[in-house]
Amino acid sequence: MSDPNASALAGAPALSDADAALVADLLDGGHRALARVITKIENRSPGYRAVVSALHEHTGDADVVGITGAPGAGKSTLVDKLAAAYRDRGDTVGVIAVDPSSPYSGGAVLGDRIRMGSNVGDMDVFFRSMSARGQLGGLSTATADAVKALDAFGKDVVILETVGAGQNEVDVVRTADTVAVLVQPGSGDDVQTLKAGILEIGDAFVVNKADMDGTERTVAELEEMVHRRAGDPDRGTGHHGPASGPRSESTGGPPPGGPDGDASGGDSWTPDVLRTVANTGEGVDALIDAFDAHAAYLRSSGAMARTERRRYAEEIRTLVRSDVGALATAEIERRGGIDRLADRVRRRETDPYAVAASIVDPIAECVEGLDAESDAD
Amino acid sequence: MSVEERERAIRCLVAKVGLDGHDRGAHVIARTLRDAGFEVVYSGLHRGPDEIVQAAVQEDVDVLGISILSGAHNTLVPKVIDGLREYDAFEDTLILVGGIVPDDDEADLKELGVAEVFGPGTEMQETVEFIRNNVPERA
Numbered sequence: 085m086s087d088p089n090a091s092a093l094a095g096a097p098a099l100s101d102a103d104a105a106l107v108a109d110l111l112d113g114g115h116r117a118l119a120r121v122i123t124k125i126e127n128r129s130p131g132y133r134a135v136v137s138a139l140h141e142h143t144g145d146a147d148v149v150g151i152t153g154a155p156g157a158g159k160s161t162l163v164d165k166l167a168a169a170y171r172d173r174g175d176t177v178g179v180i181a182v183d184p185s186s187p188y189s190g191g192a193v194l195g196d197r198i199r200m201g202s203n204v205g206d207m208d209v210f211f212r213s214m215s216a217r218g219q220l221g222g223l224s225t226a227t228a229d230a231v232k233a234l235d236a237f238g239k240d241v242v243i244l245e246t247v248g249a250g251q252n253e254v255d256v257v258r259t260a261d262t263v264a265v266l267v268q269p270g271s272g273d274d275v276q277t278l279k280a281g282i283l284e285i286g287d288a289f290v291v292n293k294a295d296m297d298g299t300e301r302t303v304a305e306l307e308e309m310v311h312r313r314a315g316d317p318d319r320g321t322g323h324h325g326p327a328s329g330p331r332s333e334s335t336g337g338p339p340p341g342g343p344d345g346d347a348s349g350g351d352s353w354t355p356d357v358l359r360t361v362a363n364t365g366e367g368v369d370a371l372i373d374a375f376d377a378h379a380a381y382l383r384s385s386g387a388m389a390r391t392e393r394r395r396y397a398e399e400i401r402t403l404v405r406s407d408v409g410a411l412a413t414a415e416i417e418r419r420g421g422i423d424r425l426a427d428r429v430r431r432r433e434t435d436p437y438a439v440a441a442s443i444v445d446p447i448a449e450c451v452e453g454l455d456a457e458s459d460a461d
Numbered sequence: 462m463s464v465e466e467r468e469r470a471i472r473c474l475v476a477k478v479g480l481d482g483h484d485r486g487a488h489v490i491a492r493t494l495r496d497a498g499f500e501v502v503y504s505g506l507h508r509g510p511d512e513i514v515q516a517a518v519q520e521d522v523d524v525l526g527i528s529i530l531s532g533a534h535n536t537l538v539p540k541v542i543d544g545l546r547e548y549d550a551f552e553d554t555l556i557l558v559g560g561i562v563p564d565d566d567e568a569d570l571k572e573l574g575v576a577e578v579f580g581p582g583t584e585m586q587e588t589v590e591f592i593r594n595n596v597p598e599r600a
Contacts, residue, residue, distance in 0.1 A: 116549050119521035127469045191470075191495035197516060198505035205511040210519055215470070215500050 097134035107138045110237055115207060118237050122212055125229045136229045142236035146178070147379050150244045150257035152285075153266030158292040160199035162266065162362035163245050167209050168202035169368050170241050177203075178234030179211040180227055182246040182256060192216075196245065210234060216253075224255035225402055228395075231259065254285060259395060261388070262378045264288045264371070267306065270298030283309060286355050288374045294359035294367065306357045313354075353381055408447075415443050471596055473524040476504040476513045478541065481531035490526065490559065493585040499524075499592070510537055514544030517554060523596050529560040534570065542574055553597040557588070 099107065109117035121139075124132040149166075151159050160181065167177045181196035194213035203209040214230065216223050227244060234242045244260050246253045257263050265286035289306045291299055356374045360367035382388040416422050419442075428434050475491045477484050484506055491501045502520050504513060517525050525545075529537060538558060545551040551574065558570055559579045567578045576595060579588055 115518055116521075119519055123472075123521045129469070191498045192500050193491050193495045194500060194502045194520075197502055197520075201505075205509065205515060207515060211516075212519055212521075213500075213502050 097131075097137055099134040099138055100131055103131045103135050104138075107135055110139070110233065111142060113238070115210070118210065118233060119212070121233045122214075122230045125226055125233065126214060128226075132229075136232060139232050139236040143232045144235065146231075146235040146239050146242045147262070147375070148231055148235070148242045148244065148260045149375055150246070150260030150263040151266060152246050152253060152257045152263065153290075153292075154268070155247055157266040157268045158362045159245050159247075159266055160196040162290070162292060162360060162368070163196075163243055164200045164202050165362055165365045165368045166243060166372065167200070167211075169365070169372055171203065171206065171209060175240035176208045176238065177210070178231075178237070178239035178242040179209065180214055180230050180234070180242070180244050181211070182214050182216055182223070182227060182244075182253070184216050184247065210237070210239065224259055225399065225406075227256050228259040228399060258285055261382060261391065262287045262375050264290050264375070266290050266292050267302060268293050269296045269302045283313065287353060287378045288355050288371070289357045290360055290367075290371060291357065292360050292362050295361050295364075299359060303357050303359065310355050310357060352385065353378065353387070411447060412443060415447070419443070471499045471524065471592065472502070472520060472522045473499050473526060473592070474502045474504060474513070474517050474520060474522040475526050475528065476508060476516070476541075477506050477528050478508055478510060478513055478537045479529060479531055479533045480507065481529060481533075482506055483530050484528070486530075486559070487528045490528070490585070490588070493589065494592075497589045497592075510540035510544060513541050514548065514550075517541075517545060518548045518550050522554065523599075524555045524557065524592055526557045526559060529558065529562075532561065534558060534560065534562055535566055538570055538575065539573055553599055555592065555595055555597055557591075559583075559588075 106117050106120060110121055121135055123129075124135060151163055151166075153159050163179060163181070167179060170177045179200075181194070183192055183194045183196060192215035194215060197211060197213055200209075200211055203211070212230065214227060227246075231242050231244060244257060246256045263285050265283075265288070267289065269291055289310065291302050291306065293299075358367060358371055358374060360371055362368070382391065416425065419425060425439050429436055429439065473494050475487050475494070477487055487503065491503050494501045502516065502522065504516055508516075513525070513527070516522075525541075527534075527538060527541065542551060542556065545554060545556075556575045557577050557579065558575050562570065562578050562580060570578060577591055
């Protein structure tokens with residue numbers, strides 16, 4: 085009988101000598117190698133899969149924090165101050181900032197780096213801009229792989245920053261362990277729109293620019309929303325993280341386990357609503373405390389295993405889909421290209437279902453053939 | 462595999478170094494390069510040479526365009542180039558300088574490893590073409 089695990093491992097892509105040296109250099113702390121690996125990941129260069137494969141076993145030690153929010157909410161400035169605060173307590177930091185690219189030229193101006201004023205010349209903050217290159221759902225794969233590179237490099241904290249608009253960005257930030265959603269004061273309508281997809285992914289809500297008018301109202305609206313979410317019977321009874329506001333000695337986090345903790349399998353974390361003024365750094369330490377509390381909760385409640393399982397499941401599915409899609413695309417090319425097939429359908433010589441079946445059936449037969457072989461073993 | 466064969470985007474860093482506060486030109490260049498399909502990182506104003514090196518290394522750019530209008534290019538550019546060498550990033554980065562640079566200095570900068578110097582009145586398309594034709598091949 086064949087061992088299914090063994091065969092899965094045998095599939096690991098082979099590493100070329102040059103790439104093996106690159107991986108060794110990265111693990112050894114080479115900044116240039118780290119930058120090069122992320123470029124390979126972004127470009128999907130030949131061999132990038134083997135590189136990410138080789139890095140995987142060295143990952144898992146970094147706390148991954150996602151920051152999202154509307155344009156102009158102050159994400160980049162807050163990320164800068166967060167990175168500086170993490171550095172102050174001795175942590176090394178990696179930042180991936182995602183900016184949209186033009187759907188027309190494919191070009192992009194990646195402007196998040198301008199805000200990184202607090203960490204200039206400090207190579208222990210590794211800041212990398214990435215453009216959303218209009219790839220088919222591939223952005224979250226690329227950013228997740230880039231996070232792996234930073235994690236394997238040995239960064240204690242990895243911050244993932246992205247605009248909170250659209251499914252792609254939500255997918256990106258979902259690859260983080262802890263997600264903070266940034267809102268600016270007086271954006272009552274924004275809070276309404278947040279409900280569509282972003283509310284669900286926030287582990288902390290941050291009202292940035294909290295020295296502006298309308299802060300209290302925005303905080304109140306967010307709190308109401310958060311508690312409505314907590315009251316949802318599907319989401320469990322709810323722990324509270326450290327209370328919002330300037331109380332910063334509550335780093336202990338919620339009691340591990342809790343009344344129904346792990347057994348319920350539900351989400352029992354109630355997000356905090358915090359205030360920051362990113363320009364001055366006010367509230368940044370409290371925000372880091374909230375991140376730490378959430379990380380501690382993930383570990384103690386067993387939620388970490390759940391989120392990781394979900395994340396890797398999604399990663400596997402995405403990869404398999406894209407590879408199978410590539411197989412099918414190659415098969416279409418082999419049959420004269422999609423235009424020729426479409427023209428045949430247009431002339432009523434055949435129909436879309438027949439064409440699809442003629443392409444997929446041989447692949448399916450191959451798979452069945454493999455099954456038969458392994459049964460015979 | 463077709464999914465893997467994506468065209469590589471050319472990455473550029475548009476950098477303002479030193480105490481020169483004029484970045485209208487740098488903005489125009491950043492946009493033109495974006496419209497040419499490049500990915501452009503803009504450094505922001507008043508950056509020190511070490512910051513430019515940090516950005517160029519971490520962003521792994523193919524092209525480093527340094528804009529200096531203050532006349533301090535003979536001091537600043539060598540520092541940037543030394544920093545790139547330190548991180549083993551000099552060889553495969555195309556270094557361009559834009560600004561007011563006297564002819565004699567231009568020769569010196571090229572001696573140091575600057576690929577081209579673009580003065581006032583340069584057609585943007587000329588710069589774009591130069592980058593396309595000279596961007597270093599990478600493995």
